[in-house]
Amino acid sequence: xxxxxxxxxxxxxxxxxxxAFYEQLGxxxxxxxxxxxxxxxQVGSLIFALYSGAALVEEVGMxxxxxxxxxxxAHNPRGKNDVDAVLAAAKEAGATIxxxxxxxxxxxxxxxxxxxxxxxxxxxxxxxxxxxxDGTCKLPD
Amino acid sequence: xxxxxxxxxxxxxxxxxxxAFYEQLGxxxxxxxxxxxxxxxQVGSLIFALYSGAALVEEVGMxxxxxxxxxxxAHNPRGKNDVDAVLAAAKEAGATIxxxxxxxxxxxxxxxxxxxxxxxxxxxxxxxxxxxxDGTCKLPD
Numbered sequence: 001x002x003x004x005x006x007x008x009x010x011x012x013x014x015x016x017x018x019x020a021f022y023e024q025l026g027x028x029x030x031x032x033x034x035x036x037x038x039x040x041x042q043v044g045s046l047i048f049a050l051y052s053g054a055a056l057v058e059e060v061g062m063x064x065x066x067x068x069x070x071x072x073x074a075h076n077p078r079g080k081n082d083v084d085a086v087l088a089a090a091k092e093a094g095a096t097i098x099x100x101x102x103x104x105x106x107x108x109x110x111x112x113x114x115x116x117x118x119x120x121x122x123x124x125x126x127x128x129x130x131x132x133x134d135g136t137c138k139l140p141d
Numbered sequence: 142x143x144x145x146x147x148x149x150x151x152x153x154x155x156x157x158x159x160x161a162f163y164e165q166l167g168x169x170x171x172x173x174x175x176x177x178x179x180x181x182x183q184v185g186s187l188i189f190a191l192y193s194g195a196a197l198v199e200e201v202g203m204x205x206x207x208x209x210x211x212x213x214x215a216h217n218p219r220g221k222n223d224v225d226a227v228l229a230a231a232k233e234a235g236a237t238i239x240x241x242x243x244x245x246x247x248x249x250x251x252x253x254x255x256x257x258x259x260x261x262x263x264x265x266x267x268x269x270x271x272x273x274x275d276g277t278c279k280l281p282d
Contacts, residue, residue: 001166005184008149008214012258021257024234025142025227043146044276045185069210071260073149086166093165116162117153119212135185 001086006129006137007074007122009049011056015039018050030139033128045136047129072112072120076137080109080125087111087123095121142227147270147278148215148263150190152197156180159191171280174269186277188270209255215263219272221250227264228252236262 012018019029019039030040037055041048077086083101090113091097098120101111110124130138153159160170160180171181178196182189218227224242231254232238239261242252251265271279 001168003168003182003184005149005187005189008146010256010258010260014257017257021234021236025230027142027144041144043144044187046146046187048146069212070258071210071212089166093162095162115151116155116158117151117211119151 001075001089001123002077002135004075004135004137005046005073006076006124006131007047007049009051009072009074011053011070011072012050013053015050015052022050032140040139042139045134047137047139068114068118068120072122074122074124076124076126076129076131078131083109083111083123083125087113090115090121090123142216142230142264143218143276145216145276145278146187146214147217147265147272148188148190150192150213150215152194152211152213153191154194156191156193163191173281181280183280186275188278188280209259209261213253213261213263215265217265217267217270217272217278221266224250224252224264224266228254231256231262231264 015036022041023029027041030042033040037052039050075086077083087097087101094116095113098112098114101109103109108124108126110122112120112122114120128140132138156177163182164170168182171183174181178193180191216227218224228238228242236254236256239253239255242250245251249265249267251263253261253263255261269281273279
């Protein structure tokens with residue numbers, strides 16, 4: 001796993017309220033890829049996302065209170081084939097695989113592991129977010 | 142608040158175990174600033190930190206299970222004077238101030254707020270971590 005963090009996602013109860021909070025603090029969401037389930041902000045080399053709690057239950061099959069604190073981290077490898085390799089390396093290092101990688105509805109390929117303290121990492125190949133040479137995970141313009 | 146994330150910190154139970162996990166995945170900790178309470182990794186424009194749970198209770202006066210999920214985010218403004226301004230802006234936007242800014246033992250000046258969903262942000266001026274012009278929060282070499 002390359003030494004980089006691609007996305008930090010906060011699961012939120014009321015997406016418009018949370019979006020308004022960060023916008024009032026001076027941040028600008030990326031309108032082209034945001035919708036009523038998820039809002040993305042480019043923050044330097046990574047993406048900060050606000051995700052509707054209801055949508056996450058569908059995707060991970062888990063609510064915020066059930067087994068994780070509401071923040072997930074994502075590492076996006078450069079190729080689709082790398083996802084399984086990263087998950088295998090994490091398992092080898094002692095992680096628990098929460099969800100084996102599979103093709104997902106939004107067009108990517110992803111799986112989840114929990115680190116030794118139970119923190120949730122998504123390992124995702126995402127054809128819509130470019131990984132630059134320096135490792136930046138970049139929202140489309 | 143500039144649109145950037147400076148540090149993501151995971152509160153961990155057993156720091157050597159967690160450090161070994163991320164190192165086995167291929168990451169390298171910054172030895173010059175890591176110690177037996179905290180371990181830092183440079184990940185692109187931000188810093189990824191593992192923090193001993195016992196140390197966090199002392200600093201924030203709160204354990205992982207009490208009111209937050211164990212992950213904190215930090216935004217490091219460019220100047221010490223900016224810390225109070227960011228906390229005031231967060232309060233104005235609806236955040237709860239958890240700890241007013243004060244000088245802290247490690248030589249910085251920091252305070253904490255909770256966003257509308259209770260996620261914890263530290264706003265910290267840290268004279269040891271440089272903020273580059275592009276917003277990168279950089280560990281010393």
